[in-house]
Amino acid sequence: MTDLGARESHTGGMYSLAIETHGLVKRFGHRPAVDGIDLAVPRGSVFGFLGPNGSGKTTTIRLLLGLATANSGDISVLGKEMPRSLASVLPDVGTMVEGPGFYPFLTGAGNLMRLDSADRHAPSSTRRQRVHDALERVGLGHASGKKVRAYSLGMKQRLGLANAMLRPRELLVLDEPTNGLDPQGTREVRALVRSLAAGGTTVFVSSHLLAEVGQMCTHAGIMSAGRLVAQGPLDELRSSGESHVLIHTPDVGKAAGVLSRLGLVPGDATGTGIPGNEASGRDGTLTGTGLNGMAPEAIVAALVTGGVRVRGFTVENASLEERFVSLTGEGFDVAG
Amino acid sequence: MLIALAAVPILIAVAVKLSSRPATPGRGPLFLDRITQNGLFVAVTALVVCVPLFLPLTIGVVAGDTIAGEANLGTLRYLLLAPAGRIRLLLVKYAGTIAFCCAATATVAASGALAGVVLFPVGPVTLLSGDTVSVGESALRTMLIAAYITVSLMGLGAIGLLISTFTDAPVGAMAATIVLSVTSQVLDNLPQLDWLHPWLFSHHWLGFADLLRQPIAWTSFGENALLQSAYIAVCGAAAYAKFLNKDVLS
Numbered sequence A: 001m002t003d004l005g006a007r008e009s010h011t012g013g014m015y016s017l018a019i020e021t022h023g024l025v026k027r028f029g030h031r032p033a034v035d036g037i038d039l040a041v042p043r044g045s046v047f048g049f050l051g052p053n054g055s056g057k058t059t060t061i062r063l064l065l066g067l068a069t070a071n072s073g074d075i076s077v078l079g080k081e082m083p084r085s086l087a088s089v090l091p092d093v094g095t096m097v098e099g100p101g102f103y104p105f106l107t108g109a110g111n112l113m114r115l116d117s118a119d120r121h122a123p124s125s126t127r128r129q130r131v132h133d134a135l136e137r138v139g140l141g142h143a144s145g146k147k148v149r150a151y152s153l154g155m156k157q158r159l160g161l162a163n164a165m166l167r168p169r170e171l172l173v174l175d176e177p178t179n180g181l182d183p184q185g186t187r188e189v190r191a192l193v194r195s196l197a198a199g200g201t202t203v204f205v206s207s208h209l210l211a212e213v214g215q216m217c218t219h220a221g222i223m224s225a226g227r228l229v230a231q232g233p234l235d236e237l238r239s240s241g242e243s244h245v246l247i248h249t250p251d252v253g254k255a256a257g258v259l260s261r262l263g264l265v266p267g268d269a270t271g272t273g274i275p276g277n278e279a280s281g282r283d284g285t286l287t288g289t290g291l292n293g294m295a296p297e298a299i300v301a302a303l304v305t306g307g308v309r310v311r312g313f314t315v316e317n318a319s320l321e322e323r324f325v326s327l328t329g330e331g332f333d334v335a336g
Numbered sequence B: 001m002l003i004a005l006a007a008v009p010i011l012i013a014v015a016v017k018l019s020s021r022p023a024t025p026g027r028g029p030l031f032l033d034r035i036t037q038n039g040l041f042v043a044v045t046a047l048v049v050c051v052p053l054f055l056p057l058t059i060g061v062v063a064g065d066t067i068a069g070e071a072n073l074g075t076l077r078y079l080l081l082a083p084a085g086r087i088r089l090l091l092v093k094y095a096g097t098i099a100f101c102c103a104a105t106a107t108v109a110a111s112g113a114l115a116g117v118v119l120f121p122v123g124p125v126t127l128l129s130g131d132t133v134s135v136g137e138s139a140l141r142t143m144l145i146a147a148y149i150t151v152s153l154m155g156l157g158a159i160g161l162l163i164s165t166f167t168d169a170p171v172g173a174m175a176a177t178i179v180l181s182v183t184s185q186v187l188d189n190l191p192q193l194d195w196l197h198p199w200l201f202s203h204h205w206l207g208f209a210d211l212l213r214q215p216i217a218w219t220s221f222g223e224n225a226l227l228q229s230a231y232i233a234v235c236g237a238a239a240y241a242k243f244l245n246k247d248v249l250s
């Protein structure tokens, strides 16, 4: 587990955390859906909460927001202990949990008015204006007077986002906000999240789509089967993955032998079986994994000593995707 | 639903008007035979007719939908996240149910009064005690009966609210509430269970005859109110305990 210590000093000072959990556990029956996770979401970050379907993202979000009660563990949101401070914390948190939920017989604007008036402390004098602005912001201005029954899934999703932005928020918790959106809508949501983050709002956004997190997040946490298997700044997550070497050489067989003697695991980068191109003199590409901290230059030296004509040598960090797959043991779009 | 309720008295009035043969005294629902002589009885008759089934049906639908309906639409989580506050949400929902109880009985009474005035002669009313009261006084009595029935339904409303906190399926909560109201009335008619009768929430449902005497005997009103309060207190407390600790997973 790479707890890349968002809690530790990064620039010398203490990180202030928007969300922090310790040993959070939630069981359904005997099966844990959330199995002892320690989240640390720095203020001001766009935190991608990544994991395959069924890995416990939505359940975690329900616990954070007081919709469900944890079996054990501590939660603090915006510096206050939850769920004790629910009533004072929630007004500062914009939420979208497990898709939108609206009254089909009310208009888009009517729905937002009703939800806003459900909070006793929401100022009613600015309500109409705030609803209007939020709808404009998500591109629903033209459909605000339409009954939600007539909305497409994408429009409902946008209405859900508008609800999260009805008031200036310190924290946005968005559960799979781009579900059901077309590529254009997805881009708009990303732009929206970036603009909100630029305004100082912390955004905690869950997704089972890796690319999405890569494109809009500064930090990420990776869930697998109820456990948080890694979290931290995105670039640290990428670089902490196991790196491997790529060798371009006509002497593929010889190189593989040298790598084996060094304790590395040779592999085929082209996926066509180790090509023996020594006769033709054409280059083949060989991968070597399992560096175990061995210096790249030592590998090159060993290769050259072993008579391998090294024509290219690269050290590659794991991509986020490889990292994700190696941590969760599955692809990133798998039903769980 | 209110429109359906409003239709009941009109249906009764029209049916009585159209039937050539005068209703046999003493048969059919209370006061049915008196409608032709005095239109003011339409409202009371309609209320009597609606008490066993129609009113509990509508209350069951409204009360069963309170929490379960929101859960079903997915709006419950957003109300709680607004944040509406769980206790406050429960109170508002129950207040809404009571408001519907008032509206339902008022609708039946008003529609009945209107149908009676339009279709039949109206005059001073002879009460069960033999005294005769003016048209204005009898309108007041009708309102008292409506109030009595409203109180009667509040206990059922609380039961519906409690059931509604247990499920995300509003139809199930509605059906359970309605079935309970029918069951309670059936049990109330089994002489073998007479020890149970005073505890059934429907026990006093038809006990408003006292309001048609001179002077008004308030004991049945009081007993009913006490019983309904007990149901409201118990079911309210249970709904509170359940809803406060409920995992909202809908």
Ligand SMILES: Nc1ncnc2c1ncn2[C@@H]1O[C@H](COP(=O)(O)OP(=O)(O)O)[C@@H](O)[C@H]1O
Pocket: A028, A032, A033, A051, A052, A053, A054, A055, A056, A057, A058, A059, A060, A336, B249
């Ligand atoms: N209401 C529920 N009852 C029982 N099990 C549930 C319930 N909700 C979720 N789960 C289980 O908890 C696990 C995590 O689910 P969830 O948090 O929804 O995952 P994700 O949001 O990451 O897709 C799953 O195995 C799911 O089957």
Ligand SMILES: [Mg+2]
Pocket: A054, A057, A058, A059, A098, A175, A176
């Ligand atoms: Mg989910």
